[in-house]
Amino acid sequence: MAAKKPRTKSAAAVKPASKKARTSGFETLAEREKAVRELIARTCLVMDDYDFNAYLDLCHADFRYIITTYSPELRKDITWLDHDKPGMKTLLDVLPLHASDHFLRLTMSRHLSVYTIDYSDNDTRAATVSGLQVFNTAKDGGVTELLGVAKLKDTVVLESGKALLLSREVRLDTRMLGETGSLIPF
Amino acid sequence: MDTRYDAYEGYGNEGRVLGWPGGGDTMHKFSDLFPTATFNLRPPTLRIDTMVPLGPDKTIIEFWGLGIKKDTPEERAERLRDHNAVWGPFGRNVPEDQIAVVGQMMALKTGRNSSYILHGREEHSAHDDICLRHFYGEWSKCMNHSAADPFNTQVAVAAE
Secondary structure: OOOOOOOOHHHHHHHHHHHHHHHHOOOOHHHHHHHHHHHHHHHHHHHHOOOHHHHHHOEEEEEEEEEEEEEOOOOEEEEEEEEEHHHHHHHHHHHHHOOOHHHHOEEEEEEEEEEEEEEOOOOOEEEEEEEEEEEEEEOOOOOEEEEEEEEEEEEEEEEOOEEEEEEEEEEEOOOOOOOOOOOOOO | OEEEHHHOOOOOOOOOOOOEOOEOOOEEEEEEEOOOEEEEEEOOEEEEEEEEEEEOOEEEEEEEEEOOOOOOHHHHHHHHHHHHHHHOOOOOOHHHHHHHHHHHHHHHHHOOOOOOOOOOEOOOOOOEOHHHHHHHHHHHHHHOOOOOOOOOHHHHHHHO
């Protein structure tokens, strides 16, 4: 069989980008970056507003959420919370029914900084690492206290021009979470 | 106290299938051992709380989550997940209990109630404060004083 005629340089340059665009739905790296960063930021903003349904709308159907930390006492990693999406929905649906300082006396705000974003070969997955600080502010008096610091290790799905959170690991540095712990996931 | 989660209105399928020897997956048994231990059995885990008084206004409370020694790694992982979903630092229940404890601490330290008061209930459910009434009842028997009048001031008031 005769060898195929080589494509022109311009055609060769266009084809890989077009292949990526069909897979993730985003044309350029800048668009993917914007989508990933905005998604991670929105997950924090909606949780700050206690808009739990909006949070779940940002999550993929196969979403998994875990909170981990290292215990020097046990000398091993420990997992403090582990939910799939239905489990997360159950937790968030019943939260307003539980006695909690957060709904009466405190506001919670998450301060986020996205550090790194690494893409899979076909750009349909992004693995991110972000820094997170969580503060409580008393409604009465307005005093703000740091509740905890953590790294967010997220996996984002990029498909059909949409970004959804596939998994989140909240890797806590803080192991003493104020006087009452936190009913609300970070 | 002995309740069943599947008897609660709105109980849904939480997907718990791992039980506890001698009981099913939807039971909840709660019992105190006067004066400083509480046994809370909510399959698939057992929680034992112990209190160590350090002084008149300071107590260590420890929460112990227990599983079954012969668990497979998968069963152990499920017990851990379920325990922490309810009784872990981000669980649905323990932070509520800690709010009550902090409120008590504030009342003992300042003589004033917390501005956020959780009222006790008497309805033979998981929210009943029968455990507290039991504690005070046993305390009264041991101390030969009414917990409602530990310094015998009510007699003097009545005499006046």
